[in-house]
Amino acid sequence: MSVIPPNPAAAPIERLKCGWCQGLNLxxxxxxxFCGAPLNLKDVVSESGWREAPRLKDMVEFHFSKSTCxxxxxxxxxxxxxxxxxxxxxxxxxxxxxxxxNVPMQVMQLPGGMKRMLAGMPFIISVASGPGRVAFSRDxxxxxxxxxxxxxxxxxxxxHAFLLASNNIAYxxxxxxxxxxxxxxxQGMFMDRFVxxxxxxxxxxxxYGNVFERVLKPGESIIIEPGAxxxxxxxxxxxxQMQQLTTGLFGGTAMSLAxxxxxxxxxxxSMYVHHSTD
Amino acid sequence: xxxxxxxxxxxxxxxxxDGVSLTCPACGATINIAAIVTPTGWTEVPGRKDMTHIQLGxxxxxxxxxxxxxxxxxxxxxDSVYFTHHVLLWKENSVNITxxxxxxxxxRAFSGMPIFMTQAKGPGHIAFSRDxxxxxxxxxxxxGHALDVRxxxxxxxxxxxxxxxxxxxxxxxxxxxxDTEYHYPIGNFMDRxxxxxxxxxxxxxxxxxxxxxxxxxxxxxxxxxxxxxFKDPSVSMQLHFEHPASGGGGFFSMLTSFALRYLWLRITGPGRVAIQSAxxxVEDSGxxxxxxxxxxxxxx
Numbered sequence: 001m002s003v004i005p006p007n008p009a010a011a012p013i014e015r016l017k018c019g020w021c022q023g024l025n026l027x028x029x030x031x032x033x034f035c036g037a038p039l040n041l042k043d044v045v046s047e048s049g050w051r052e053a054p055r056l057k058d059m060v061e062f063h064f065s066k067s068t069c070x071x072x073x074x075x076x077x078x079x080x081x082x083x084x085x086x087x088x089x090x091x092x093x094x095x096x097x098x099x100x101x102n103v104p105m106q107v108m109q110l111p112g113g114m115k116r117m118l119a120g121m122p123f124i125i126s127v128a129s130g131p132g133r134v135a136f137s138r139d140x141x142x143x144x145x146x147x148x149x150x151x152x153x154x155x156x157x158x159x160h161a162f163l164l165a166s167n168n169i170a171y172x173x174x175x176x177x178x179x180x181x182x183x184x185x186x187q188g189m190f191m192d193r194f195v196x197x198x199x200x201x202x203x204x205x206x207x208y209g210n211v212f213e214r215v216l217k218p219g220e221s222i223i224i225e226p227g228a229x230x231x232x233x234x235x236x237x238x239x240x241q242m243q244q245l246t247t248g249l250f251g252g253t254a255m256s257l258a259x260x261x262x263x264x265x266x267x268x269x270s271m272y273v274h275h276s277t278d
Numbered sequence: 279x280x281x282x283x284x285x286x287x288x289x290x291x292x293x294x295x296d297g298v299s300l301t302c303p304a305c306g307a308t309i310n311i312a313a314i315v316t317p318t319g320w321t322e323v324p325g326r327k328d329m330t331h332i333q334l335g336x337x338x339x340x341x342x343x344x345x346x347x348x349x350x351x352x353x354x355x356x357d358s359v360y361f362t363h364h365v366l367l368w369k370e371n372s373v374n375i376t377x378x379x380x381x382x383x384x385x386r387a388f389s390g391m392p393i394f395m396t397q398a399k400g401p402g403h404i405a406f407s408r409d410x411x412x413x414x415x416x417x418x419x420x421x422g423h424a425l426d427v428r429x430x431x432x433x434x435x436x437x438x439x440x441x442x443x444x445x446x447x448x449x450x451x452x453x454x455x456x457d458t459e460y461h462y463p464i465g466n467f468m469d470r471x472x473x474x475x476x477x478x479x480x481x482x483x484x485x486x487x488x489x490x491x492x493x494x495x496x497x498x499x500x501x502x503x504x505x506x507x508f509k510d511p512s513v514s515m516q517l518h519f520e521h522p523a524s525g526g527g528g529f530f531s532m533l534t535s536f537a538l539r540y541l542w543l544r545i546t547g548p549g550r551v552a553i554q555s556a557x558x559x560v561e562d563s564g565x566x567x568x569x570x571x572x573x574x575x576x577x578x
Contacts, residue, residue: 048370048403052328075345075411079416099484113336117318141345141411209346209411222463224368245363245377255363268368270407271346 005097020042020054035146036062037073046212053211053267055144063149064166064202067130077144078137079204081161083130090171091164093126094138095206103132105117108171125171138206145230145267149196154234157192161230169201171196193234205231209271210273216262226258227272233264238274289313290324291418304479305416306330306341320489320553323413326383333415334436334479339416347414349434353400360441361434363396365406365483372402391404395441406434408483413554415507419473421566427508431464431482438478443467448515448543449529450570461516463503463541463560472509477575482507486556492546493506500542504557510549517573519541539564544574 003100016039023034027217030040037054044052056077061070066084071077078097081089090108099105108125128134147154149169156174165171192205207230214222216236223241232238243255260266279293286309287295300450302309307324318399325577336354339349348367351359360378367373398404419425419439426444435441444466451460471480484507493499493513500518509515520540541562545551 046329046350047331047338047352048405049339049348050342052343056438080352141344209407209409210348212342212345212348221371223371225366227368231444243375244376253363255366257366257369270343270348271409271411272367272407 019163022150023148031057031062033063034148034161036060036069037146050212050214053143053207053213054143056146059155059160062146064200065168067166068144069202069204071144072135074138074141075141076137077142077206078135079226080093080135081128081164082131082133083128085131088127088129088167089134089164090127090167092127092162093124095138095163096126096128097137099128099134099136100132102114103134104129110171120142123255127167136204138163140208140271142206142208142269142271143211144244145207147203147205149194149201149203149229151196153196153201153278155194155203155231156234156236157203157205157231158229159190161207162192163201163204163206165194166201168199169196169203179215184270189195202209204266207269209270211267211270213265213267214261215265218263220262221259222266223257223259224266224271228258228268228270229258230267230269232260232266235262236264236266237261286525288324289321289396291416292425293418301327302491303333306332307416315491318489322491323415323488326414326514332479333437339479341414341416342405343407345408345411347483348405350403350405350412351434352400352403354479355401358399358436358437359404360395360399360437361406362399362432365408365433366396368399369404370402372400373404374399382430386398393570397437404547406481408433410485410556412483412485412554413488415484415488415552416479417482417508419471419478419480421473421475421477424470424472424511425470425480425508426467426511427469427480427482428504428506428521429467431468431484432471432505433481433483435471435480436478438473439475440472440474442472443557444470446515448517448518449476450573451568452563452565453568454565459565461561464501464506464515466541484552484554486554489553490550490552492550493545495548497547499545499551501545501551501553503541503543503553503560504544505553506543507554508552512547512549513549514546516544516546518544519567519573519575521575521577523578524561 014027016027018032018037020037021035023032025033036056045179054069058074062067065087067087068082070080106127108127163234170198173190239259241259245253284297285294288302291305291309296301300310306326330341337357338352340350342350378397406547422501441568446464448464449462451458
């Protein structure tokens, strides 16, 4: 039997599509070059439809712009960024773990500093520029959630949950609408909003405990503990739902829960920030 | 020729299964690995695969995640689970939440225990998790059996599991001026879970790693009070005060070692006891003890 050799010029270029970020990778790749997700493992999805955030292999490396990010450790993972000349990342300064001394630092100009300070949000966002290395981690067991943002995406993130973002992602904050949402929503007054326009960018979050994501269809809803909320597409609506629990003797209590209504992605963390009932 | 049927007895919960699945159908423990036992007799809780499935009659449960695991119930229409409300992670709209009546509300409120127990009724999904890294223990409770669980360890239980609590009688008191301060190193009350008629499933979240030891009748061991997770009702508890020797080193070190004491919980068999590797420090100012529950004392 004769074997016909493949004609490289005629063969279509096969690409492996990452199930997490949809990035296209070389067929030989074991991890996604855009988000580090393992490509040789099946997605882990619960029977109820929650997908686990990809478990990043220790020392996995991925790329954004001309820079790279290596994820080190598994219990409290570190994101070590090797910034190329011309690239920069921004972050809250207390998540910085170490840096090369020649990496220049500056502060990002943000509108509404006083409002942010009063609302307990970071009012100083720091920026590190390449070339050089700088590393980041948070203060509790959890998972790094790598979210490459394609052009035209809007992502809302729980305050203080973002670890870093690349400079081609616009950063703003969103005031949560409605007094009821502010008082009982468990999210505070603001959420971080990350927007891409013409370029792609990298957004890194740190979720406490394990992180799960669910894609809601239009009109589909799910009820979550507000402290478990980590991120959502801006198309997902978030409403407060008060759950009254009454007893004869003690009069009862009320739980404030968050109703998320699709379409779009919702990410939650299993070690959540607990908000006491009223 | 048909292969001989093989059965497997789970070394965690004792359930006999056909051995076809890689996990115990009753508790989710991995069944194809040998138990890990320390030379001192502590057995590590058997490993559990991510997304382990446990069947509970018409309902089922899945344990998701490894750092801070989530218990995700798929409740049938006639089934329900109960839990303390702050462990709720998410739920579907179809799951109805109500308050479960409990006795001894005032006593529980005064001793810092949850006074409200919440009940969720199917059909639909509801999920629970706690707020620190650790292990999720799935413990099937058989009719006639009971398990004593330290307060605030309980995550959720199926409705066939009955819930009660009892006074631990583990306390000591100190004086602060004219005030007498009472200290309860494992809490004033302890939860007791039984299955009066049908088997049920009890879920506990422990911090860090979990180790279980079977104590022989009269065998005794000292553990840190807040490391206790659960015990069989046949296991008795008592306080133990230990005072280290000064070891010389001058007046200051003599003074500090005189005030220093180690506070232990003496656990005596027969029965099982489980401990967690991450536990809160027991607050003890070292003030003179004014009164205490039955206790032993050791001065070195």
